[in-house]
Amino acid sequence: MVLGERGGWDKNESRYCGVETEYGADMPNLLSFNISSASFDFILAPLMDPTYRPSLMEENKAASCVPPFAGSDLVLSPSQWSSHVVGKISSWIDLDSEDETLRKDSETTLKQEIAWATHLSVQACLLPSPKGTSCANYARCVNQILQGTSNIQLWLRIPLVKTDDDSMDLSADHLDDSWELWNSFRLLCEHHSQLSVALDVLSSLPSANSLGRWFGESVRAAIIHTDSFLTNARGYPCLSKRHQKLINGFFNHSIQIVISGKPVHKLPKACMDSAANQVINNNKNAQHPLGSYLEYVGYLYQKMDPLPEQERFELGYRDVLQSPLQPLMDNLEAQTYETFEKDTMKYIQYQRAICKALLDRVPDEEASTFDIVLMVVGAGRGPLVRASLQAAEETGRKLKVYAVEKNPNAVVTLHSLVKLEGWENVVTIVSCDMRHWDAPEKADILVSELLGSFGDNELSPECLDGAQRFLKQDGISIPSSYTSFIQPLTASKIHNDVKSHKDVAHFETAYVVKLHNVARLAPSQPVFTFTHPDHSTMKSNQRYKKLKFKMPSDTGSAIVHGFAGYFDATLYKDVHLGIEPSTTTPNMFSWFTIFFPLRTPICIRPDSPLEVHFWRCCGSNKVWYEWCVASPCPSPIHNSNGRSYWVGL
Amino acid sequence: MVLGERGGWDKNESRYCGVETEYGADMPNLLSFNISSASFDFILAPLMDPTYRPSLMEENKAASCVPPFAGSDLVLSPSQWSSHVVGKISSWIDLDSEDETLRKDSETTLKQEIAWATHLSVQACLLPSPKGTSCANYARCVNQILQGTSNIQLWLRIPLVKTDDDSMDLSADHLDDSWELWNSFRLLCEHHSQLSVALDVLSSLPSANSLGRWFGESVRAAIIHTDSFLTNARGYPCLSKRHQKLINGFFNHSIQIVISGKPVHKLPKACMDSAANQVINNNKNAQHPLGSYLEYVGYLYQKMDPLPEQERFELGYRDVLQSPLQPLMDNLEAQTYETFEKDTMKYIQYQRAICKALLDRVPDEEASTFDIVLMVVGAGRGPLVRASLQAAEETGRKLKVYAVEKNPNAVVTLHSLVKLEGWENVVTIVSCDMRHWDAPEKADILVSELLGSFGDNELSPECLDGAQRFLKQDGISIPSSYTSFIQPLTASKIHNDVKSHKDVAHFETAYVVKLHNVARLAPSQPVFTFTHPDHSTMKSNQRYKKLKFKMPSDTGSAIVHGFAGYFDATLYKDVHLGIEPSTTTPNMFSWFTIFFPLRTPICIRPDSPLEVHFWRCCGSNKVWYEWCVASPCPSPIHNSNGRSYWVGL
Secondary structure, three states, X not given: OOOOOOOOOOOOHHHOEEEEOOOXXXXXXXXXXXHOOOOOOEEEEEOEOOOOOXXXXXXXXXXXXOOOEOOOXXXXXXXXXXXXXXXXXXXXXXXXXXOHHHHHHHHHHHHHHHHHHHHOOOOEEEEOOOOOOOOHHHHHHHHHHHHOOOOOXXXXXXXXXXXXXXXXXXXXXXXXXXXXXXXXXXXXXXXXXXXXXXXXXXOOOOOHHHHHHHHHOOEEEEEEEHHHOEEOOOOOEEOOHHHHHHHHHHXXXXXXXXXXXXXXXXXXXXXXXXXXXXXXXXXXXXXXXXHHHHHHHHHHHHOOOOOXXXXXXXXXXXXOOEOOOXXXXXXXXXXXXXXXXXXXXXXXXXXHHHHHHHHHHOOHHHOOOOEEEXXXXXXXXXXXXXXXXXXXXXHOOEEEEEEEEOOHHHHHHHHHHXXXXXXXOOEEEEEOOOOXXXXXXXXXXXXXXXXXXXXXXXXXXXXXXXXXHHEEEEEEEEOOEEEEEEXXXXXXXXXXXXXXXXXXXXXXXXXXXXXXXXXXXXXXXXXXXXXXXXXXXXXXXXXXXXXXXXXXXXXOOEEEEEEEEEEEEEEEOOEEEEOOHHHOOOOOOOOOEEEEEEEEEEEEEOOEOEEEEEEEEEOOOEEEEEEEEEEOOOOOOEOHHHOOOOEEO | OOOOOOOOOOOOHHHOEEEXXXXXXXXXXXXXXXXXXXXXXXXXXXXXXXXXXXXXXHHHOOOOOOOOEOOOHHHOOHHHHHHHEEEEOOOOOOOOOOOHHHHHHHHHHHHHHHHHHHHXXXXXXXEOOOOOOOOHHHHHHHHHHHHOOOOOEEEEEEEOOEOOXXXXXXXXXXXXXXXXXXXXXXXXXXXXOOEEEEEEEOOOOOOHHHHHHHHHOOEEEEEEEHHHOEEOOOOOEEOOHHHHHHHHHHHHOOOEEEEEOOOOOOOOHHHHHHOHHHHOOOXXXXXXXXXXXXXXXXXXXXXXXXXXXXXXXXXXXXXXXXXXXXXXXXXXXXXXXXXXXXOHHHHHHHXXXXXXXXXXXXXXXHOOOOEEEEEEEOOOOOHHHHHHHHHHHHHOOEXXXXXXXOOHHHHHHHHHHHHHHOOOOOEEEEEOOOOOOOOOOXXXXXXXXXXXXXXXXXXXXXXXXXXXXXXXXXXXXXXXXXXXXXXXXXXHHHHHHHHOOOOOHHHHOOEEEEOOOOEEOOOOEEEEEEEOOOOOOOOOOOEEEEEEEOOOOOOOOEEEEEEEEEXXXXXXXXXXXXXXXXXXXXXXXXXXXXXXXXXXXXXXXXXXXXXXXXXXXXXXXXXXXXXXXXXXXXXXXXXXXXXXXXXEO
């Protein structure tokens, strides 16, 4: 039984809720709750007797070849094992103990349990938390399992703990920040994609910044202990506001909730009987002892805001890497034009900007006599032509429009649009690359939309340098400027997807991606700015920027997998357009974020700022970016000479 | 003219000595000194007018396409350019300046000069020191040159500076340790093999530990300033003891000396005339103004101790990576036996150990009656059989020898040896793998030499486990134990050789190598120990060791490319044999060091110890090592499941 339905979002893993059980629990009975209304979807079940120790077996010399497994694989059906059980590895194991016997017992048992779980076709196993601050031998053993042939998912149990920096004693050997433990473990296991985290949620929570880091990590489950629940006025379990917010975050990031522990809330008998869903089910046993906790989690799930339509539409794009468009080298396809033209918000902003420019350009008294020459460069299938004409109508200005477009396929549509709309006397269509067009007259206003997710990355600067030839000395360019921004990210999933190509080139390529399972570690900062028109004599489109990012001091350490890139454009005066998170234009969907990866993820601490360098380089037939981290530890310079990724001129 | 000849060592680059010149120096004349006796082999010459600035050219609009080069390429012959000139890039360039014009001028000039140097076929160019503590833009530009098609060697000039930790102000932005600058630069340039260091040697020197780091780096030249020289009693230049020691180190590591600066020693006229080499040359101009400095460097070169014969023989093996032998899986070839049998010192130690064991085993009074059963397991072509029989003769003990050998080719030689030496009544040859031999009686003494560079890495433990079956309960194994050792290294050249394979597997393989251009960063520490015989019931040949290395506090930071591995074996009681540097058996050459690489080099600081984990893992048909760094920053676990490197059983 799932927690609920959420409009259109039926593939979210987090609608399944699990329960942690002890060894010897009656699994068939537990799973039979499934047919009742309030029931768990899966159980976290130990697979082996917790008193078993290989060394004791050998000492007893008793049947040492037959491990004392929990029972037979016949207890459940194969589909139940694989769909409703997560194997729980014995929690006593401690591969980094000083006690060699315990260490060896732990290794033997871990491998036996994983083998048994694999035999059962269990999809995932929960690994107990590392016991101390050191975990190298544990990680070595887990890594051997991961590098083997098994496809099993391993969830490392990590308590959600971070003490404040103020109280942190650097010399002490206790656990200050459980993220550090996870980070060591996963670095030792080389960011293996089958290794994830199951977070133990306790009654006290670290700061929001510290919690935020986990949304960029591969977290599969959050185990909530019954003693983390509060009691509401009617005696039912509930969670603090901060816990609720966290759980909502888990739901949004496809993290499954697991309830663990003994019931600590004594429900009033009357309430239980009167519960609506109990009326139709007379079987007394149907309510699981932890049912009220499950019901509360289900309540939280159901009261989430439904996803907006655009978000639902974009679900399939979350964290999926796409190559950026190269509209200068390649001609866009009809479908691409179609998608972009639907972005109403973008054209509303353009129309507002054009209106203001028209009013500034021609005073009211000359409105009927002055013919403004407006050129749309990169007219595509005409949306900016339409916005321009609507702006002219709105302001009562007279326009003469040139629509310049290099894609001959789009020009076909443009011609039919002009006929259809009766624009023949106003709009001249020019089928030509703006960089080479020999214009018959100069323009008052140049309108273009050549921006990529990173602003200049579709070569708007180079194109407008060419078009500037036919703009009057005092003419207006819309946009008048644009700036790119970057921000350091934790992005485990994206990192693993880039890594799966097993080459350097993919780590030196920028990707367009709808970011979702990421942690944004510091506010974004501006990188490169271009202004149009630019009449300076020694102009260059090369750029170089050094940036220093500092994480909030309560975050703790974090890992940086790369950088999110955004842009913000000033169309005209106060009319802007952009995707930079703090100033983003709402309800606009033409641009996803751009992502610049790092070949080797870099660990940063709040006290040591991240120094990043970005270059925009220009060659005779291409433009490319290079980037590196200079501090706390220098990375190689990425994409030297544009060897892996470039944009063709 | 070279500095001198050193027995057999005529390929050492460091016998060439250079001189740094100013722009406009008369290069043909300077090089004509070459025909005289005391002359420099090459010149470090600026290639471009130091007053040139691209931005000034553009402002003047004067012939901006023709850079004002030093002169024509016809000044010297092509072979002179390529053999006797190192191009000196203009020292004013500063790519990390806050001044954008200077930054752009620097980039343009650097690229023009490298292009000109490439045109001249100059083999190397000297890059000026980075000006501040930041060098990312400089490194980006140099990296673009390196990643391009040019084969030119680039020497980054680095002053040999390190202030003491005590006086170090962490918040200050000045240069504490020039190694850090080099480290950042080369990390940004991805350890490029064409990028090296030219060290500026000043009058004061950092500590020996700090200097030692450089011998693991790619240092090509050491530039000694005339004002670093002292004056001897006769008025001639000389160097301090510490400088002399450093220069000897440079000679030993093929680092070329360059003299720089104005002559600051006024030589007594009489002395100059009477100098032996001046008598035969009457040309007054033949003595270069810096000739006396060159003569002193030549004097230091010539007074070096000649290389011992064994060292000369091994010159060709320096820093060359070899795969370790797999004598268990593969049969050794005659040539390999031949080489090892020449290692007299090894057999002297074995004979000493066997003598002591024989004396302990049989008291004098039973010497003539007691037949000691001695088995040589892995007899090869018989050297240990000979050592055993000589020990018996030396001690007056009676022996019955079994020579067990699995390689049928070696057994052929053994048979003929037995006949040749008349050992028929004493020695029984057994053509069999010791792990499977069904021995007719049990042995008093088991003699073996199955050790690899890392002790157990040729599977001595597994072989002796098999042989132990036919050792008497109180029998003696020679060796009785062996221990492996590791030590962290800076080893740029080796790292680059491993990297050149462009795969992970080569970074997860151990190599046998005669280490030379390396820096040993901390004393070695023991890793795994095996003792024979081992009668415990639950024995295992798996091992796990955690090690913490701490660098001497005056070293500064350093980079770790991997670990040198050694062994020390106790043959019997106080007779040992090994290659661990602090206890190494002298004049023994059977074993080079073993080297375990790190996939990503790790920077360490004296205040943060290096924590390393090593595992010896055993499978059903192979044995392998896994290793990782856990601190200061976790590395991936190398060679998981022996996926890249293993030893077959």
